[in-house]
């Protein structure tokens with residue numbers, strides 16, 4: 438991967454950044470994504486935010502090497518604190534857990550006033566982001582799922598709107614597996630949820646063999662509910 442050729446995961450994120458957007462890429466690490474977008478998609482302005490010094494220096498070096506310092510401002514800081522109010526209209530956050538992404542959005546809510554689109558790529562727990570969208574009036578407008586190097590990734594795109602719109606009859610299932618992904622029923626989607634189900638079944642069996650404490654019983658119940666939702670998702674037919 439470099440600033441001309443992104444991984445399939447980051448290329449999918451890039452595909453959903455509108456041409457000409459003023460972007461903040463939070464947790465930018467190497468800054469490949471903003472560099473790629475500046476070179477290939479007419480991004481006139483971007484902030485590459487990084488909380489860790491090493492990756493921030495790497496981002497700075499890459500931006501300098503590409504001659505993009507006039508377009509991309511590399512900033513050291515936690516989450517959305519690197520953005521001034523009104524500075525950007527699109528934010529990307531990729532390659533972290535969904536709970537961390539949701540907490541970055543939650544802690545920087547006041548910076549979202551001018552933001553029209555969020556493009557988020559959680560490595561795990563996409564449900565945390567779908568829940569955050571529901572609680573903060575962001576509408577999930579599109580979802581992608583892809584496999585790269587044996588790992589399955591989801592990309593969630595949000596815009597301000599009606600947070601309940603994507604969820605038809607089974608909101609609980611939609612929040613877990615994705616309301617658009619369940620309708621598409623692609624091979625990667627099926628692989629993900631068959632694998633998750635197998636993992637949960639293994640955990641359930643291990644819990645069955647352990648002492649039946651109240652916590653154990655509650656955990657088993659939670660797992661059974663998730664297995665049921667995944668089963669429903671895999672046999673979903675659009676009505």
Ligand code: SAM
Pocket residue numbers: 447463464465466467486487488489492514515516517530531532533541
């Ligand atoms: N976004 C790149 C990608 O998808 O390839 C880098 C992903 S890397 C695994 C996650 C990066 O997020 C790390 O460089 C880490 O330091 C940074 N990070 C984690 N928490 C952060 C936060 N609260 N604010 C800014 N950056 C953060």
